[in-house]
Amino acid sequence: MAELEADSLYRKCNPASLEFETTDEIKNSTTVIGQDRLSASLEFGTGMGKDGFNIFALGPNQINKQDHLKEFFEEKSADQPVPSDICYVNNFDDHYKPNVLELPAGRGCELHKQMDQFIDDLVPTLTSAFETEEYQNRRQSLQEQVQQEQGQTFEDLKNKAKEKGLALVRTPAGFSFAPLNEEGEIMGKEEIQNLSEEKREELEEKTQDLQEELQKIIQKMPSNRRKARERLKELDEEIATYAIKDLFDEIRDNFSELDNVQEFLDDVELDIVENVQSIMGNQNQSGQGNQLMQMMGGQQSQQRTSKNPVLDRYRVNVMVDNSEAEGAPVIYEDNPNYKNLIGRVEYQSKMGTLSTNFNLIKPGALHRANGGYLILDARQVLLEPFAWEGLKRALKSGELKIESLGESYSMVSTVSLEPEPIQLDVKVILTGERLLYYLLCEYDPEFNKLFKVEADFEDEIDRTEGNNNRYAQLIAGLIDKHELRAFDKKAVARVIEQGSRMVSDNEKLSAQTNEITDLLKEADHWADKSENGQDIVTYEDVEKAIEQKIYRSSRLRDRIQESINRDSIFIDTSGEEVGQINGLSVAKVGNLMFGRPNRITARVQLGKGEIIDIEREVDMSGSIHSKGVLILKGFLGGRYARERPLSLSASLVFEQSYSHIDGDSASSAELYALLSAIGSIPLKQSFSVTGSVNQHGKIQPIGGVNEKIEGFFDICNQRGLTGEQGVLIPSANEKNLMLRNDVVEAVQKDQFHIYSIETVDEGMELLTGLDMGELQEDGSYPEGTINYKITQKLNQLAEKRKAFSKSENSQE
Template structure:
């Protein structure tokens, strides 16, 4: 029988010596970037940003809460600072087709300058042009045009009037228009007199009137032609006078942008339109109510008459230091691609190019945009729109109404803006896997993945780098400096959070929260620095706020509502250890596991599985127990066992195989009819060879059983059996370590079922001798004998029932 020694106290928690850190406070420590320990991910990001070919966008893989978004943004800002500021974009009016505004690409620093230059151009023309139309020569020529048009109109009416008078017909103007009436001695004939005329005379007069009506219609149809000719003449006159002044002003403006061809092309179009519409400068601005309404929403178009010459600055990077880094927190369709706004006027929606609003892709153009994958996937139409944009390398403004075919309002169709941006999606590994397998376009558009680590090796060098990270967080959050004792305890807590004494967690969010709370408690005590007491208080405070459920569970065990023994012995009964939790808070919860056996057909009943409370991993562990029994006992006989296993007082689902060793101990105890110590608890999975394998949550499981024993009073005999391979994961609470050091509690590292059953029962497990038999007083010998008895009993039963034939 091999005696297994419990672990010493110094193995249970890997300490960090404050003296080894060699600093007083983090104020003496230089900051570092947040990609510490992320070499693989950083290399992937550098590659994706440097690769300029299409499709090399980036997907950052990492669990929520690890601060990946902040780390990535910080990394991108470093990269962007070395880049040139991207070009700027403006929308201007298309003077030929107003519903398709044109987009202009301008070098950095020119968009606002261009807008201001156009405003200055209009202001100058508003002063210069009206003076041209105040001269006597202009008035005389305008009067001549109006007089000519009036003369043409009057002549047409006079000719018709003369012809009507010759036929004794008068032309009368009524509220409804023009009318004809017969006359006698230059007086209109009354209706009753006209009706008294003979039929032939009435028909003659009516025929004359009908002919005159046709001629009147011809005259009236010609009036708009005369009016159009008058307006064209006035427009030509205005253009003739305004042409030289407009050309001079536009030339002065063009000189400011002589090296920017798109602006020069636009100014040529604007010049022609200004000349054509020089009459706008003679109006008072009160005629176009729609323009007035729109101008109130865009103050830069100060005079509604000249809104058509405005410049809508979509993206201006004049003050930018390098490329843009945009963090899109709400990636709706409109927030990504921009939108065209409308205003309601008398039940009608109106818009123009000045109401085109940019999206985050416009602002990030030439730089980088960071989006949470989960958010964009849950926004209607946003994901498909982003993919279309990346495929086409152009930003085309879309609306949700258009996507579903509900758009009935006439709207704009602006020119798309060429896209040059790196899209960085951040999401969990499961989400990445789903996109790879379910979206065939995803891998073509996001060819690079940056897989973030959640922890790294705990070495002296990495502990020092962790302190640099603490210093960076303190600087970013404007917290008090952390002294060496506080940093050492925080390193231990980060290792404990990783669940591994040889690893350090890279969960920046957790570290940041702890530092914020420790800073609060340091301030509460009027301290200038954060010490270990403040960190400890922050840790304890976080636990206390979340442990109500744990307290209720432990209270139920204290009151024996939940049955857990921490003293004595029992056959077929063992204390198993599991973890449970609420949200992100997990704790250890002991569970009683029992086994019952009798003669049977080799069936091992997992009651949890039978009632559908056991998951597939738990069921796998139970099946391994059957394999272990078949391989080690009654080898020359069929397994003639019926056994049941159950987690007592378990009312929720159970999964995982971490209790399979405990179940096997209970089963062996029931078969050997040897009691198991109840002052010990067990965790660990078992394989077919009887080796005890590592499990998760080992610290919480040990502490869970310790808490129950401590509440009832530590006896010095209590302890926990854990897989030996879990020893490197131990980062236990200080009170547990102190109890072990004082000899009041024990943690046994177990390599095999043989070692565990010996500790639990006090009997040797047993090893087969050369004849293939186990020692009579060993656990395995007793189990083997019991199973042989079951086999013999089953054979005898079969002979009695079936005439000597065993049908199984």
């Protein structure tokens, strides 16, 4: 047992130990320090190139994990090669299955621009070539040749018919033959009727023969026209090939070292040559269609398209442009839905019809991060429909395949594309809380196969002089990042002290940068609101920021304290009572955690060794609290019931408690109340107690010790400090003390006391002013000690129980 001195209640940071005057003078950093385990895990995950060794970075949300991870991986990626550009181009064999074109970094955008220029020049170049006199003459010559061949065929048939006394005539129904008279003129009906039967039969036979020949000639006409068209097409292809040669030569020369580009240009050239008339013929029609859409109020797609939609299939859709990249990409996707991860195919509306093409394929985060690192918030991915399954599917297959969800689930019937899958080489880093990581390990059988590297953020770091200066660098980095005023060394020292208070440990510093950032911003605000509008944030500004944040959140705390001081909630801070003690509890409401005293009472009567926890009986306590009460029975039995049974029945309760209670930090206070009630020993009400107890009477550490001490101190201070009041805490909690200045000052002036105890015996001696009493050789305790009074009471209860049992048996 020890009464703590004021110096041990708050560990200050000496500003003289900081190697600067203001944060403008030091190198800043946004990387959380003291993360050796995390760094080792990230190094391993980065260097491990095997499948499945993706990373899950776990830690509390108050740590700015994204900034730390981005800084780490950006440093790693700087020396890694820049990945290729990823493009989609038309598949001329199947337009619904676009092809992937991978190019060295920067070449994709270059090819895209050159193909756009090529498309702009294509129609004028073709038009000029097909308007030349040479082309017109050759085309006319072919047409005349076809006409001449066809005309000669009919002329030969006509002459042959004339030799046979017949004439070839054209009628509205087609061609036919008519007999000629001796003057060579076509016979009239009368002349034909005057012919002999034999002559008419002869003419009919000749006509039949010639009709068969005519039929053969007519049957050959489509074939002849087809041959004529083929000759014209060959001419068009010859002219087109010659016309576009110069356009292609420049692009081919620029990409001479890339075979896949040369193959793509071969396909484009072949398609243009085969469809040259379609390209030129659609030019005016597409222009009229665009005008009609505008007249009807239709909107053009934001995607760049030519006036001739046929030409769009020669474009290059650059999905990922790494022309300005330095090293491997590091991508953080803050909205990881399915489309933003995997990519999507967009549609455009034309005249009420949805259509798409490879130019409307849009990339996802996995495309942009391919060859590098992708950082995602695990919770956000899990909340987005299909995103988690899509991510796992991509990682398992090693391919990035863009699929339409609507088509996959038969929600739409619109024809979509099936782009060629892209080979995936990416390291995915998920961030999330520890509980989320453990749940995924337990309930998703594929999770451990894909995310084999666990990178755990430390919640707190060691508070050493070296770390203080590194912590100052972190503070400087956060100040610079958020464009705040510089802090002087005293202000930084106060922030460091608050970093210990945040983790309730004077040997540690908080790694939760979000809370530190909020403190820096608020201190900067109060510096701005000062009388002179300071350029430097001072100690007073940081102190005011802390006080004002507590003040804004403390309405409920103040109302509870007011109820105590108005005797609506009964708490004694002076005098002595039997079976009554002040316990301490912690409440967290919103952004504020505060302590408050609770009256705990115990009553004892004759019974069978039962200890009734009233909170448990009415389902107002949790399992941990109930466990603490049951431990008390173990302690009593081990010390006082070795030779005889406990002949008592006791009840314990938190008075005026109307909400759920859990935790075992009040078990020592409950034990003090119980011992007091058994031995009828008054307890000093000027003390409040916290600490859990084990079955051997050892006092164990608890949480929220600073808030608990301050909660009781506030009540005593408001009522008036007497110099007799204080708090009993476990010795193991001494390292957690970072108390407010007013508490420290009261202890320094001997107006308030804080005692560190290790056992229940030490606590009882402080609370009663009596010795606990050591067990003597005869099995008894010295008279007048606490143990003596308790055993005497228990013996009396045992005798009464024995007498009562005999009385019951005699009556029977």
